[in-house]
Amino acid sequence: MATHRKLGPGFKESAYQEGLALEFAKQGVPFAREVPFGITYDGVRLRTNHRADFVCFGEVLVELKAKVGFALPDTMQVVSYLRASGLSTGLLLNFGLGSLEHRRYVFTHGNTPQSAKWQSWDGGHPQRLGPGGMPDPGSAQSAP
Numbered sequence: 001m002a003t004h005r006k007l008g009p010g011f012k013e014s015a016y017q018e019g020l021a022l023e024f025a026k027q028g029v030p031f032a033r034e035v036p037f038g039i040t041y042d043g044v045r046l047r048t049n050h051r052a053d054f055v056c057f058g059e060v061l062v063e064l065k066a067k068v069g070f071a072l073p074d075t076m077q078v079v080s081y082l083r084a085s086g087l088s089t090g091l092l093l094n095f096g097l098g099s100l101e102h103r104r105y106v107f108t109h110g111n112t113p114q115s116a117k118w119q120s121w122d123g124g125h126p127q128r129l130g131p132g133g134m135p136d137p138g139s140a141q142s143a144p
Contacts, residue, residue: 001093004100013066016095017053020064024056031056037084050084060089067096070103082107 003019017033024031036049054062063078070092078090082105094101 001100004095007095009066009096009098011066011095013064013095016064016066016093020054020062020093024054029056030058031062032058035061035085037081039084050081052081052085055085055087059087060091061085061087062091062093065092065094065096067094069097070094070101075103075105078103078105079107083109 001023003016003023007015007019021031021033032055033053035052035055037052039046039048039050052061053064056062061078061081063074063081065074074092074094078092082088082090086109088107088109090105090107092103092105
């Protein structure tokens with residue numbers, strides 16, 4: 001990605017967010033930055049909001065990281081944001097290493113958090129992820 005090539009690793013996440021916003025504008029990608037999504041509990045909207053780094057094309061949530069690698073909390077953050085936002089597609093980008101890391105998430109909303117289904121694509125191979133964000137054994141599938 002151009003933003004990673006131009007900045008390289010080592011900066012704070014905010015630098016990559018600013019650079020990516022400039023790149024989106026330059027490429028004509030419609031986007032909103034720091035998009036808040038409400039959280040409900042027992043039918044009551046909480047005062048706390050999730051704030052996604054970007055929403056592109058009005059339907060793709062983009063979350064940025066600048067660290068040594070992805071961890072389970074990063075996956076859970078994207079899934080929580082997708083659940084709160086009502087969006088189905090998420091992209092997690094990590095600018096913290098020599099090569100840009102990325103994961104794509106597809107979230108199927110259910111009536112409850114427990115009935116929701118989601119998949120992660122890492123390296124072109126989808127994995128169905130179970131409770132806690134861990135890969136579901138036997139779900140390895142070929143990429144479409």
